[in-house]
Amino acid sequence: MAHPTTTLPQEAASLSQPPSKMDIIFNKSFRSLTYAFTWAMVLLLAAIVIKIGIKAIPAIERHGLAFLTTTTWDVNSQHFGILPEIWGTLYSSLLALILGGFFGITIAIFLTQDFLPHRVEVVLKSIIELLAAIPSVVYGLWGIFVLIPLIRPLADFLHTHLGWLPWFSTSLSGPGMFPAALVLSIMILPTIAAISQDAFRAIPHKTKEAAFGMGTTRWEAILKVMLPAASGGIFGALVLGLGRALGETMALAMLVGNSNQISLSVFAPANTLASLLALNFPEAAEYEVSVLMYAACILLLITLLVNIAGTAIIAMTGSGAKK
Incomplete structure (x- = not known):
């Protein structure tokens, strides 16, 4: 008996x-x-890197590592140091990362854990992503004319009642670290929120169902199950946000105060490496260009070290999650 042939x-x-x-x-x-x-x-x-390094060689040979530990920036006497700019870059970026990271992760949880109808989630997600399309100079103008007058009463209150704390030891007379960090946190918010949302959505839906099956409440499932499961992607979002904050130029040049000083007070004016480069290049003489290129090399090195550290944290988080 012939067997019928099956067609694939x-x-x-x-x-x-x-x-x-x-x-x-x-x-x-x-x-x-x-x-x-x-x-x-x-x-x-x-x-x-090679082009910037070659331009920076005269300044490197003359100033050496003292360039990183001194605070004077005097074009006339040819004395240059960028310790205040390094401090301002790291301080403003960390403040912005704390604010932007907290609200970015909160927004990601709010938009991915069924708190809103799907259509409302799509609208809010689009609005948050539009923040990334606003030019840096617009953020700077908004900070000068809207944000600084808005937060000055709060700054005066904190300085009056908590001025004994180093973070509030000065008043906010105009541009300063706090308005710069606030604007910077808004600028990095879309990056952190978008990548964190992708990290939450990559978790299988059965993970949350299993948590509910174990008797957890909604917030216990989110904070004790979903958040640790998405930690690798969230750390990646924070690293990208920090890298974005370290390189921001125009908004900080308009808001940070451009003062060559080191202070813990969030209301004091400061300066950053990117602002220093942007404001001094147009009128820089030949040797000052070499000094600014040296500062650019330091900014590149800081960014590289931050990314290496972030990659290591993400790798350790991923290996811990697998175990």
Whole structure:
């Protein structure tokens, strides 16, 4: 008795066929193109670093490591130091990361854990992402004309009643660290919120259902199950946000006060490396350009170290989650 022949579906038949010559050529071409673009980016970064490093050699030879530990910036006497700018860069970025990270993660939880109808979530997500499209100079103008007058009464209250604390030891007379950090936190908020949302949405829905099955409340499931499960992506979002904050220029140049001093007070004016570069390059003489290139090398090094540390934290978080 003859057995009836079974015909495979067209999709299964196509999957069982070996790749054609055109498929092989296309795959090899795409892989080669990907490698080429990857190495092109590496070479471009190396070219930028080498170009800046060559320009900075005269300043490096003259000032050495003292450039990083002194506070004087005097063009006339040729004495240069960027310790206040390093302090201002790290201080403003960390303040912005604390504020932007807290609200960014909170927004991600709010938009991914079924607190709102789907249509409202889409609208709010689009509005938050639009914050990333606002030009930096617009943030700076908004900070000068709206934010500083708005927060000055609060700053005066904190200085009057808590002035014995180093963080409130000065009053807010105008541009300063606090308005700069607030604006910077808003600027990094879309990045942190968007990537954190992706991290939460990547968690299988059965994970939350299993937590509910174990008797957890809604907030226990979010804070004790979902948040640790998404920690790798959230740390990645925070690292990207910090990198964005370290390199911000125009808004901070308008809001931070551009004062060559070191202070713990969040109301005192300060300065950052990016602001220093932006404000001094247009009128810089030949040697001052070399000094500014030295400062640019330090900013690149800080950014590199932050990314290396962030990558290490993400790797340790991922390995801990797997265990």
